[in-house]
Amino acid sequence: EKSIDAQNWFPIKKVEGSGTSYTPHLYIEYDYNPVVGFNYYRLKQVDYDGTATYSNMVAVYYELNYINNFNITIYPNPVNIYQPVHILLNDEIYSEKVEVSLKDLLGKEIETKTILLEENNSHYTITFNTPVKSGIYLLIVTDGYNLLSSKKIVIE
Numbered sequence: 787e788k789s790i791d792a793q794n795w796f797p798i799k800k801v802e803g804s805g806t807s808y809t810p811h812l813y814i815e816y817d818y819n820p821v822v823g824f825n826y827y828r829l830k831q832v833d834y835d836g837t838a839t840y841s842n843m844v845a846v847y848y849e850l851n852y853i854n855n856f857n858i859t860i861y862p863n864p865v866n867i868y869q870p871v872h873i874l875l876n877d878e879i880y881s882e883k884v885e886v887s888l889k890d891l892l893g894k895e896i897e898t899k900t901i902l903l904e905e906n907n908s909h910y911t912i913t914f915n916t917p918v919k920s921g922i923y924l925l926i927v928t929d930g931y932n933l934l935s936s937k938k939i940v941i942e
Contacts, residue, residue: 788817788891789826790922790938792843796891803831819893820848821924822936858927864940867918871925871939873901875908881929888914888939889924896923 787795799815817825825848829841857876865871873886887898897916920942927935 787828787830789828789843790821790824790891792824792826792845794922795828797830798892819889819924820846820936821891821938822848823938824848858935858937860925860937860939863937864942867914867941870911870913873910873912873927875903875910879903879929879934883930884934885928885930886912887924887926887928888916888918889926890918891922891924893924 788798789795798817801813801815804811817827825846826843827846828843830838831840832838859874859876861872861874862869875884881903883900883902885898885900888896890896896918897914899912899914901910901912918941921940923939923941925935925937925939926933927937
């Protein structure tokens with residue numbers, strides 16, 4: 787399971803167990819959608835009778851490692867789903883466009899908007915149209931090929 791606040795947990799992978807076994811088994815899973823900052827993980831084991839036990843929580847800090855670390859500001863945050871989101875590009879991006887994706891914490895894409903970049907403009911406004919439940923989501927900004935920014939956004 788994964789969490790970005792160490793309180794609300796989401797399943798990221800389900801693996802069938804081997805039943806009662808005295809032989810060690812190795813289970814491996816990768817998080818292909820970490821958020822910038824702390825990501826929390828734990829294992830949940832469910833026995834045949836439905837009883838669940840949890841491993842200790844592990845915190846992993848993820849940071850972007852780029853030649854250029856793009857500084858992008860989003861506001862307001864929290865935001866109403868139908869309220870415009872403002873994006874301020876604080877660094878020059880050498881691309882004609884950026885793609886802004888709204889994703890859930892499992893990395894499932896909800897909606898993507900394309901912004902055509904204009905010379906001498908660093909402020910853009912987008913509105914998502916897909917209804918979602920209130921909660922924490924990810925706003926992913928790419929140039930079509932490279933991840934430029936990953937920000938948490940709270941939708942009311």
